Amino acid sequence: MTKLKNILLLFFIFIIALSLRIYGIDWDQGQHLHPDERFLTMVISTISRPQNIIHYFSTSTSPLNPYNHPDYQFFVYGTFPLFITKYIADFLGQSTYDRVYLLGRFLSALFDSLNIITLFFLSRLILKNRKQFYQYLPSLFYTFTVLPIQLSHFFAVDTFLNFFILLTFTLLAYYLQKSQLKFILLASISFGLALACKISAFIFVPIIGLFFFYLLLKKYNFTNLVRLFAIAICCLLITFLTFRFFQPYSFTGFFTLNQQFISNIKDLQGWSEPSIYFPPSVQWLSKTPLIFPFQNLVFWGLGLPQSILFFISSILFLIFAKKNHTAKKILTDSTLYTIFLTGIWIIFLFFYQGLLPVLTMRYFFPIYPFISILLIFSISTVNFPKKLLSAFFLLNIIYSFSFLSIYSRPHSRVQASRWIYQNILPGSTTTNEYWDDALPLSFSDRFSGIYQNKMLPLYDPDTPQKWEVINSILNQTDYIFLTSNRLWGSIPQVPDQYPVTSKFYNDLFDGYSQFSQVAEFNSYPGFSLPFLNKCYYFGQTNYPYHDKTNNFFEISNCNYPGIYLRDDTAEESFTVYDHPKVLIFKK
Numbered sequence: 001m002t003k004l005k006n007i008l009l010l011f012f013i014f015i016i017a018l019s020l021r022i023y024g025i026d027w028d029q030g031q032h033l034h035p036d037e038r039f040l041t042m043v044i045s046t047i048s049r050p051q052n053i054i055h056y057f058s059t060s061t062s063p064l065n066p067y068n069h070p071d072y073q074f075f076v077y078g079t080f081p082l083f084i085t086k087y088i089a090d091f092l093g094q095s096t097y098d099r100v101y102l103l104g105r106f107l108s109a110l111f112d113s114l115n116i117i118t119l120f121f122l123s124r125l126i127l128k129n130r131k132q133f134y135q136y137l138p139s140l141f142y143t144f145t146v147l148p149i150q151l152s153h154f155f156a157v158d159t160f161l162n163f164f165i166l167l168t169f170t171l172l173a174y175y176l177q178k179s180q181l182k183f184i185l186l187a188s189i190s191f192g193l194a195l196a197c198k199i200s201a202f203i204f205v206p207i208i209g210l211f212f213f214y215l216l217l218k219k220y221n222f223t224n225l226v227r228l229f230a231i232a233i234c235c236l237l238i239t240f241l242t243f244r245f246f247q248p249y250s251f252t253g254f255f256t257l258n259q260q261f262i263s264n265i266k267d268l269q270g271w272s273e274p275s276i277y278f279p280p281s282v283q284w285l286s287k288t289p290l291i292f293p294f295q296n297l298v299f300w301g302l303g304l305p306q307s308i309l310f311f312i313s314s315i316l317f318l319i320f321a322k323k324n325h326t327a328k329k330i331l332t333d334s335t336l337y338t339i340f341l342t343g344i345w346i347i348f349l350f351f352y353q354g355l356l357p358v359l360t361m362r363y364f365f366p367i368y369p370f371i372s373i374l375l376i377f378s379i380s381t382v383n384f385p386k387k388l389l390s391a392f393f394l395l396n397i398i399y400s401f402s403f404l405s406i407y408s409r410p411h412s413r414v415q416a417s418r419w420i421y422q423n424i425l426p427g428s429t430t431t432n433e434y435w436d437d438a439l440p441l442s443f444s445d446r447f448s449g450i451y452q453n454k455m456l457p458l459y460d461p462d463t464p465q466k467w468e469v470i471n472s473i474l475n476q477t478d479y480i481f482l483t484s485n486r487l488w489g490s491i492p493q494v495p496d497q498y499p500v501t502s503k504f505y506n507d508l509f510d511g512y513s514q515f516s517q518v519a520e521f522n523s524y525p526g527f528s529l530p531f532l533n534k535c536y537y538f539g540q541t542n543y544p545y546h547d548k549t550n551n552f553f554e555i556s557n558c559n560y561p562g563i564y565l566r567d568d569t570a571e572e573s574f575t576v577y578d579h580p581k582v583l584i585f586k587k
Contacts, residue, residue, distance in 0.1 A: 009136065010120050017116045017143040020400070021109035021152035024407025025102060027578050029414050031441050034577045037101060037155040043072055044086050044104070045097040057248050059258060065249040067260055076264045080196035080246040081107070081160045104155025112152040112159040115166055115369050116143060122170040123373060125177060126335055127380060134380040138372040141393070144400040147301035147361060148368055153407065153578060157197050158362050164194035165204055165366045169345070172211045173338045181231075188235040192242025199250075199265065203352060204366075207345050214337050272358045279435045279459040281357070283486075283572050286493035290354040292571070296361050297350075300570045302371065305395035310375045317378035339377055342370050361571050402565060403525040406579040409560060413483055416521040416582040417441040417448075420481075423519075426450040428478040435459050439481045439582070456480075458487055462500045470504075478587055480508075480515055484580030485542065486572060492544035506546035508585065515585035523579040526564030534558065539566030 032038040048063040050056040059065055064083070066072035085104050089095035094103050116139040123138045142148060151158050171187035174180070191208065194201035215228055244251065250261045271278040274285060298307040321327060330336045346367045353363045379389060410418075417440035424430070429452045432438035438455070442448045454473045460466045474480075482488060488505045495502040507513045524537070535558035541550040567575055575581070 006132075010117065010139070013120075013136065013139050013143060014113055014116045017139075018109060018113040020143065020149050020404060021113055022106060023404060025105050025109070025153065027153055027407045028411045030098065031411065031414065032101065033411065033413060033437060034154050034156070037104065040077065040082060040104065040155060041097055041101045043069075043075070044082060044089065044100050045095060046071070047082075047086060049087070049090060059249050059252050062249070067249060067258075073260070074264050074267070075261075076199075076268050078157050078161070078195070078197040078199065078247060079249065080193055081157045083246065085155070101155055105153060108155050108159045109152040111163045112148050114163055115148075118163070118166050118170050119369055119372060122166075122173060123376065125170075125173055126338055126373065126377060128335075130380045134376055137376040137379075138369070141306065141375060141396065142369055142372040144393075144397050145301075145306065145368060145372070146303055146400055146403045147365060149400060149404065150574070150578065151362060151365060156362075158365050161194055161197040161201055162366050162369070164190050164197060165201060166369045168194060168204065169207065169341075169370075172208065176211060176214060176334045176338060184231060184235060185238060188238035189242050192239040193246060195239070195243045196246035199247075203349065204345075206348065207341055210341055210344065214331070214334070217331055272356070274357060277461065282459065282494065282497075283490035284357050284359060285497065286490070287359055289356075289359070290351070293350070293354045293359045293361070293364055296359075296571045296574065297364060300567060300574055301361055301364070301368070303396060303399040305392050305399060306375070309379075309389070309392040309396075310371060313375055313378035313382065313384055316382040316384070320382050339374065342374050342377075346370050346374065359571065360573050362573065399525075402527060405526060405528065406523045408528075409523050411578070412521040412523045412580055412582050413437065413439060413441060415523075415559065416481070416483070416519070416584065417443070417446075419519055419521070420451075420479075420584070421446050424451070424479060427452065429454065429476050430479045430481060431456050431473060431477045432481050432483065433458055433487045436483050436486050436576075439483050458491065458501055458504075462498050467500055474514075480585040482583040482585070484576040484582070485568060486576050486580075488544050489542055489568070489572065502544070503546075505544040509543050509545055510547045515587050517583055518586045519582075519584040521559075521582040522564075524564035524566050525579075526562055528560045528562040530561055532561045532563070534561055536563045537566050538564070540569050541566060542568045 028034070032041065043066050046069050047066060050058070050062045050064050055062055056064065060068070062068065064086070066075040066082075081104075085100065085107055086095065088107070089100045089103050092103070094100055119138045119142055120135060123135045127134050148159070148162075168187050168190040171183045171190060175183035175187065187208075191201070191204070194204065212228060212232060216225065218224075244254070250258050252258050270276055272281055272284075274281070298304065302310070326336065330340050349367050350364060353359070356363075378384075409415075420430075420440040427450070430439075431454045434455045434457045438448075438453060440446070440448050440451070454477065456470055456473060457466060458470070488509070491498045492502040492505045504513075508515060524539075534555050537554045537556070538552065540552050543550055568581065
C-alpha cells in the first residue's frame with residue numbers, strides 16, 4: 001500500500017509539472033514568434049521519411065536530411081528531437097507548418113516533466129537515509145522553477161538535452177552504488193541521445209570521467225583497471241552507435257564526419273566572437289562574464305526565493321561538512337561522491353559558460369535540476385527549519401505562478417497588432433527594426449499588407465550611408481514599431497560602437513525626436529487584480545534614456561490591472577519571445 005501511495009504521489013507531482021508546462025501552450029496564438037522554433041517547424045514540415053533503413057542512413061539522398069533541401073544548408077541542431085517530432089506528427093497527421101509546432105511544444109514540455117521522475121529516483125538514491133518526504137522535494141522544487149517552465153513552452157532542443165544529461169548522471173550514480181552493468185550501459189545510450197539533441201552535451205564528458213575515476217580508486221588494482229578499461233571502451237562504442245543512429249547526417253561514411261556539419265558548427269562558434277559582426281551578439285558586448293549570468297540565474301531563472309534558500313542551505317552545509325570532516329569521506333562514500341559531482345557539475349558548467357562570449361540563460365539550463373538536488377540534500381543534512389522551508393517554497397510557487405500568468409493573456413505583439421488595425425489608417429507608412437519580428441501580425445480577418453512597411457537597418461555599423469538610408473525612411477514614416485527591447489536594450493549599451501544609433505534611441509525615448517510614444521503593450525509576470533483599476537509595476541526598467549531616469553516603481557493605466565514584476569533587465573531571450581514589450585511611436 002505504501003508503494004502504491006508513493007507511485008501516486010510521484011504521478012501527481014508529474015501531472016502538476018506537465019500541466020504548468022503545457023498551460024497556454026499556444027502562447028503566441030499561432031504566430032510562430034520564437035525564431036528557433038519557427039526554423040525547426042519549417043524544417044519538419046519540409047523533410048519527409050525515408051523509404052527504408054538504408055535510405056535513412058544515406059546522407060546524400062535521404063529526404064529526412066535537412067541538408068538535402070536547398071533552404072536548409074545551415075543546420076546545427078540535434079536531430080533526435082527533430083526526428084521524434086516528425087515521426088509522431090506524421091502518425092497523428094499533424095506535420096504541417098501550422099500544426100506541428102504545438103506537438104513540438106508538447107514534447108518539449110513532456111521531456112522536461114520527465115525530469116520529475118528522474119529527480120525522484122536520484123534523490124531516493126542520495127537521500128535513502130533521510131525522511132521519505134525529502135525524496136520528493138527536488139521534484140517539487142523543480143516543478144515550480146521558472147526557467148524550466150518557460151523553456152518547456154518552446155519547441156527547441158534544450159529540454160530534450162536537459163532530460164538526457166540528468167538521466168545519464170542518475171544512471172551513473174546508480175552504477176556507482178549498485179555496480180550493476182545495466183546502469184552504465186543505459187547511461188551510455190542516454191549520453192548518446194544527449195549528443196543527438198545538442199552536440200554541446202560533450203561538455204558533460206569530464207563528469208563521466210570523474211565517475212570512472214571513483215570506480216578506479218574504489219578498487220585500485222590491475223584487474224579492476226583492465227575491467228574498467230573494457231567497460232569504458234564498451235560505453236564509448238554504445239554512445240557512438242547511439243549518436244550515429246539518431247544524428248546520422250553528421251556523417252558521410254560510418255566514421256567519416258560530414259564536413260558541412262563541421263563547417264556549420266565552426267561558423268556558429270565564430271559568430272559569437274566580439275570581433276565578428278553578427279546582430280544577435282551585440283547584446284553580449286556590454287555584459288560582464290559570470291556576473292550577468294549569475295544575476296539572471298538568481299533573479300529570473302530560479303527566482304529570489306529559491307536562490308536565497310539555495311545559498312543559505314549551501315553555506316550551512318559547508319559549515320556542517322567542515323565540522324564533521326565530511327571532505328575526508330568523499331572518496332570512500334559513493335553517496336557523498338555523487339553529491340560532490342553534483343556540485344562540481346554546477347560550478348563547472350556555470351564557470352565554463354559564464355566565461356564564454358554568449359551568456360544566454362538556456363546555456364545554463366542543465367544545472368537547474370542539479371541545483372534542486374543539492375538544495376534538498378543540504379537542507380536535509382542541516383535539519384533546516386521546516387516552517388522556514390515551507391515559507392520559501394510558498395514564495396517560490398507565487399513567483400512561478402506570477403510568471404505563468406503571461407500565458408493567460410494575449411501575446412503583447414498580438415495585442416499591439418489589434419490596436420494597430422483599430423487605430424492606424426490603412427496606407428500609413430510604418431517602420432520596424434531589422435532583425436526583429438515586424439508588426440502588425442496578420443490574422444484571418446486582417447492583413448499587414450494594408451500598411452506600407454519599411455525596415456530600419458539599425459544593427460548595421462554606423463556609417464554616413466546607413467543614416468542616409470534611415471533618415472530617408474524616417475522622413476516618409478508615420479509610425480515606428482519597436483516590437484521588443486532586442487535593439488534598444490542592447491545598442492545604446494555600446495555607444496562607442498554605435499554612437500549615432502545610440503543617440504537616435506536616446507532622443508527617441510527622451511522625447512527629443514519628431515516621434516512620440518502613443519502606446520505600450522507588455523505582459524509582465526504578475527497577477528491581474530481588476531479591482532485595482534491600474535497596473536502597479538515593480539522592477540527597474542532599462543529604457544535608453546540620456547536625460548530621463550528609469551524608475552523602480554510606477555503606476556499606470558493598462559489593459560490588465562494588477563501587480564506586476566518588470567523583468568526588463570533580464571537577459572534578452574527571457575522576454576523577447578513570449579512576453580516582449582512593444583512600443584509604438586507616432587510622428
